[in-house]
Amino acid sequence: MSPECHVRLTPRMEEAVHELRRRITACFPQAAFVVEEGFDPEEIYLATIVDIADPHEVMAVVGDRLAELQVEEGLPVYMTPLRPITRVVTQLREREAATPPAPLPLT
Numbered sequence: 001m002s003p004e005c006h007v008r009l010t011p012r013m014e015e016a017v018h019e020l021r022r023r024i025t026a027c028f029p030q031a032a033f034v035v036e037e038g039f040d041p042e043e044i045y046l047a048t049i050v051d052i053a054d055p056h057e058v059m060a061v062v063g064d065r066l067a068e069l070q071v072e073e074g075l076p077v078y079m080t081p082l083r084p085i086t087r088v089v090t091q092l093r094e095r096e097a098a099t100p101p102a103p104l105p106l107t
Contacts, residue, residue: 007035009044016069016077017046020062024048027061043076055081 009017017035024031034047048058058081059066069075 007037007044009035012073013044013075013077016073016075017044020046020066020069020077020079023062023065024050024058028052028058031058038076038078043078046077046079047082048079049082049084051084051087055083057081 021031021033024033028050030051032049034049036045036047037043038045048055050058052058059079062079066077066079069077
């Protein structure tokens with residue numbers, strides 16, 4: 001994903017995305033963002049990349065406000081919390097190294 005945003009947003013959608021980014025950055029200053037369009041239905045996704053153990057902690061910061069934007073204001077904006085791919089690969093390698101394969105049953 002590229003961190004650049006080339007998505008056309010209405011002024012209200014742009015304001016909503018900036019508000020979510022500000023709230024997230026206040027708690028997670030290292031966060032990176034990618035804004036992407038969904039096509040069916042048309043919607044906006046704010047992918048939030050944060051190098052923390054549980055990326056769903058990000059949702060705790062903006063979850064209520066995100067629901068308000070979606071339900072009360074009718075804005076089709078969604079947020080997806082992600083970990084950096086390097087962290088995911090490292091964790092997978094650590095898990096593989098720590099977990100020996102299960103022995104086959106003898107019959």
